Amino acid sequence: MNKQSFVSKYWAYIFVAIPVLLQLIFFFYPLVNGVIYSLTDWTGLTRSFNFIGLDNYVKIFQDQAFFKSLGFTILFTIGLVVGEIVIGLWLASLLNRKIKAVGFFRTWYFFPAVLSTVTIGLIFSQLFNYGVPQIGELLGIKWLSSNLLFQEKTVFWSVLFVALWQGLAMPVVILLSGLQSIPEDIKEAAAIDGANKQQQFFQIELPFLLPSISMVFILAMKSGLTAFDLIYSLTKGGPDGATKTLGLLVYDNAFTNNQFGYANALAVVLFVIITIISVVQITLSKKYEV
């Protein structure tokens, strides 16, 4: 009886106790610790470390590797966002036609989304190592005959291609459902009124598509700015750091260079960058939504 009344009185708190506890221990505690570590010279290997104030942050802005990584991460993210929206819209509009076997296409276009990114990275690393050079030799194209991932000029597009290979799956489905939300009679009315294809797209379809596009934008941006698995399994950041994302830079500094304090400072900077971009994105999309 006593037990029963205790539960009925405090059930609301009992129900949330485990998640709150877990978040405090495994999320907020590391979050705070990360900021503290970022103010130290800890290697991550020893027991002791010294507080060095903001030295790590000063060091970041003198670090060539950081700017190289930031540049690649931003370009890669732009490539992903543009690719996912433009190619995604194109494929979605093709799938939206009254053609046969749409189900078949939809099934297979979505399939990469359920695969492990690391497995995909490993498969493509083999393809770039053995497969693509064989095509290059067959066609007698010199730059295609050696591994595209080892050449600074081609590695960006190769990595972006693989990222889009998997990354397009979700946008196509999201944008397709956006296209299907446009009422048929509005489109017909516009066509009867003599609106041309361009007018139809920009003035009739685009406003309906904006929520889906904004969703794809956020998804692509997040996956670009925090990319790790694909790069780690495809190039490990090479050649010569040309494809090192910020996420990989954090990892490498912590575990390869044993600069744990510095790596945490980088993580904090990554967090600030992502927060700024998100705030800008949310304000902009609010402005245009109405």
Place this chain on the structure above:
Amino acid sequence: MKNKKQNNIVAYVVLMIGIFLMLIPLAVTIISSFKTTKEITGNFFGLPEEWTLANYQRLFSDGVSHYFLNSAFLTVVSVGLIILVIPMAAYSIARHMDRKKAFAFMYTMLIIGMFVPFQVIMLPMAKLMSNLGMTNLVGLTILYLTYAIPQTLFLYVGYIKTIVPEEMDEAAAIDGAGRFTMYSRIIFPLMKPMHATVLIINALWVWNDFLMPLLVLNRDSSTWTMPLFQYNYQGMYFSDYGPSFASYVVGIIPILIVYLIFQKNIISGMTSGSVK
């Protein structure tokens, strides 16, 4: 009218090229897994002269089934815990957050993780896990439960607020049932569609995840998950890549089977779950 038909032919051609680009890497992977390494490096896109199971024999003698079971254990237990713990909390929060500030605060606190990239906490988290002696599969299930909370709770709270209104509680309370009985007998079953979405999103995430096992498990190879094993396996035999291809196939096949059976649920679950 003729124009439209021509347009459709163009659409088919483009879509077929897309399918081709998509399926070629997967087909090559499957075919390569039945080739000798010599044949893989010699003629990458060709069919094998003789289909061999040697790669699979070596893969299994290297203990792939162990890593497969690790991943299966991790996925089943993590998703089980997620569905046991999170909807309960979501139910309590959804019922109180509009009236009690403490619950509104807790809600914000629990979902704020959606806006924090994993890289920000991963290093201190890895240190914490090794200090706690939890660098094993059990420790990892607790991490998956923790990091599933923000998105999963967000989805459940939204669902409860629209689909499971408070009148349900009142109707159930008349029968004199205690809170817990009421939750488990009435509220929990009402959330079935959301359970399906949550199960899909989280099971795929746990099964495919790489970074967290890399951070937490990399030292002890007996605890490796499939993606971690695949990654380390590729470097194991230097230029002898036949068994690696077999390891990709073993990782992909279960996903393919599950996908083909539940594809409608998976597509809608993953896209609705991506609304953050």
